[in-house]
Amino acid sequence: MEQGKILIAEDNDLNRETLAQLLAEDGYKIKTVVDGREGIEAFLEDKFDLVITDLRMPNVDGLEFLKYIKQTNRDNLVIMITGHGTINSAVEAMQLGAFDFITKPIKDDLVKLSVNRAISFAKLRSENISLKEHLKEKQTFDKLIGYSDCMKKVFDTIEKVSSSDSTILIEGESGTGKELVARAIHFKSDRNCQPMIAVNCGAIPEDLLESELFGHEKGAFTGAIRNRMGRFELAQGGTIFLDEIGDMSPALQVKVLRVIQEKQFERIGGIKTINADVRIIAATNQNLEKAVAEKRFREDLFYRINVIPIHLPALRERGSDILILANHFLMNFNKLKKKNVKRIANEAVTYLKQYPWPGNVRELQNLIEMIVVMKEEGEICVEDLPPKFHNIQKTRENSSNIDITDEGINFNDYVNQFEKNLLMKALKMSGGVKNRAAKLLSLNRTTLVEKLKRLDIGDGWVE
Numbered sequence: 015m016e017q018g019k020i021l022i023a024e025d026n027d028l029n030r031e032t033l034a035q036l037l038a039e040d041g042y043k044i045k046t047v048v049d050g051r052e053g054i055e056a057f058l059e060d061k062f063d064l065v066i067t068d069l070r071m072p073n074v075d076g077l078e079f080l081k082y083i084k085q086t087n088r089d090n091l092v093i094m095i096t097g098h099g100t101i102n103s104a105v106e107a108m109q110l111g112a113f114d115f116i117t118k119p120i121k122d123d124l125v126k127l128s129v130n131r132a133i134s135f136a137k138l139r140s141e142n143i144s145l146k147e148h149l150k151e152k153q154t155f156d157k158l159i160g161y162s163d164c165m166k167k168v169f170d171t172i173e174k175v176s177s178s179d180s181t182i183l184i185e186g187e188s189g190t191g192k193e194l195v196a197r198a199i200h201f202k203s204d205r206n207c208q209p210m211i212a213v214n215c216g217a218i219p220e221d222l223l224e225s226e227l228f229g230h231e232k233g234a235f236t237g238a239i240r241n242r243m244g245r246f247e248l249a250q251g252g253t254i255f256l257d258e259i260g261d262m263s264p265a266l267q268v269k270v271l272r273v274i275q276e277k278q279f280e281r282i283g284g285i286k287t288i289n290a291d292v293r294i295i296a297a298t299n300q301n302l303e304k305a306v307a308e309k310r311f312r313e314d315l316f317y318r319i320n321v322i323p324i325h326l327p328a329l330r331e332r333g334s335d336i337l338i339l340a341n342h343f344l345m346n347f348n349k350l351k352k353k354n355v356k357r358i359a360n361e362a363v364t365y366l367k368q369y370p371w372p373g374n375v376r377e378l379q380n381l382i383e384m385i386v387v388m389k390e391e392g393e394i395c396v397e398d399l400p401p402k403f404h405n406i407q408k409t410r411e412n413s414s415n416i417d418i419t420d421e422g423i424n425f426n427d428y429v430n431q432f433e434k435n436l437l438m439k440a441l442k443m444s445g446g447v448k449n450r451a452a453k454l455l456s457l458n459r460t461t462l463v464e465k466l467k468r469l470d471i472g473d474g475w476v477e
């Protein structure tokens with residue numbers, strides 16, 4: 015591993031070479047110069063983690079060189095070498111911002127110590143800076159964006175409910191920002207110094223979810239080889255985010271209901287009752303009321319979690335946000351990927367606005383990332399958009415070519431004909447295999463079959 019790059023400015027040949035050799039042994043990359051003037055030149059040409067400079071040198075002396083360095087790059091570290099009887103200059107050097115000074119005659123171990131200290135300091139500082147930058151980047155990514163009326167309402171609700179401990183239910187299609195909203199609520203709440211723990215109830219197999227949520231004691235079931243805390247315990251004092259709560263089994267729904275009502279639970283196989291000081295935010299992309307009506311979701315739990323409902327509209331319902339979000343992602347990805355893709359051309363904006371965005375904000379974010387990765391600079395134009403955007407546009411253009419005569423036309427006939435054409439085309443492409451045709455049109459197979467029947471498209475196609 016490279017240790018760091020050091021510039022040594024010293025007019026005395028013996029001292030300079032000894033110092034260079036000593037530090038090269040420790041793995042540092044060394045550049046040597048014979049006075050301050052050469053030092054300035056080297057400093058302008060290259061980047062150094064540390065500069066070691068003698069005080070008394072011809073042309074430009076050590077103090078002048080130090081001043082130059084500090085004016086050019088305040089953070090660059092400098093160690094000053096001072097001779098006998100120049101203690102005042104050493105003090106001056108420190109006042110001017112030198113990191114340390116070494117007195118002559120040079121002692122090997124003292125030099126090494128001072129250099130190591132300086133280099134570790136420089137490394138720590140640069141790590142710290144990049145960490146801060148990373149955090150800043152993350153924060154800009156985590157920012158909730160939206161100016162449409164419906165999003166303003168959502169922001170309003172977030173402001174109002176954050177400080178309360180009420181349970182919140184966030185509903186919305188996939189990719190509409192449910193998790194981002196949950197995080198915003200947590201970070202605006204008094205619990206923000208404690209963790210927010212997310213559990214995706216739909217992604218964890220049913221038999222594991224209970225132990226994930228509540229933890230278990232050693233020996234509670236086969237495979238429980240040690241005690242384990244569940245997510246409710248890990249979220250103590252903070253927030254638990256129960257994502258896709260609609261997918262939770264009825265047996266677990268009862269247990270979660272108890273935590274909400276009694277604020278208590280036990281680990282699986284445990285006898286100790288644990289108090290749950292946890293705020294619950296749940297999210298779903300299902301219609302939970304319908305799930306209640308169909309007896310897939312407990313009514314009592316629904317009312318307990320639905321204390322404050324937040325509905326996140328689909329992206330297609332907030333057209334005015336599309337461009338704002340696209341530009342926000344463009345700016346972020348430019349920064350992240352060090353690109354310079356300037357703007358979205360007007361025609362491309364029209365395409366973006368006409369697209370139905372089934373994957374919502376996540377789909378838009380992925381699209382902009384893909385384009386920024388593929389492009390270096392210039393504008394985002396229609397050619398950069400995938401075929402599905404062009405298809406939508408074609409459909410629009412085709413339908414706008416239909417003339418409505420004075421006698422009027424039969425709307426249903428036209429629509430039926432259009433659907434029929436699409437279905438026939440997809441069936442042809444899939445060699446008549448209905449499953450494949452349904453996939454091509456993003457339809458369920460049953461929906462496709464229903465349509466074929468309704469539109470009287472003859473059978474004889476392969477199953």
Ligand SMILES: Nc1ncnc2c1ncn2[C@@H]1O[C@H](COP(=O)(O)OP(=O)(O)OP(=O)(O)O)[C@@H](O)[C@H]1O
Pocket residue numbers: 155156157158159160186187188189190191192193194195299339375376379
């Ligand atoms: N209003 C917004 N402003 C900025 N970024 C957003 C916004 N809404 C969503 N995003 C971004 O879109 C992506 C999807 O958001 P998130 O994961 O919160 O959606 P979700 O509703 O939880 O989706 P799923 O149901 O698929 O889990 C994230 O990267 C998020 O940062």
Ligand SMILES: [Mg+2]
Pocket residue numbers: 192193257
């Ligand atoms: Mg989510």
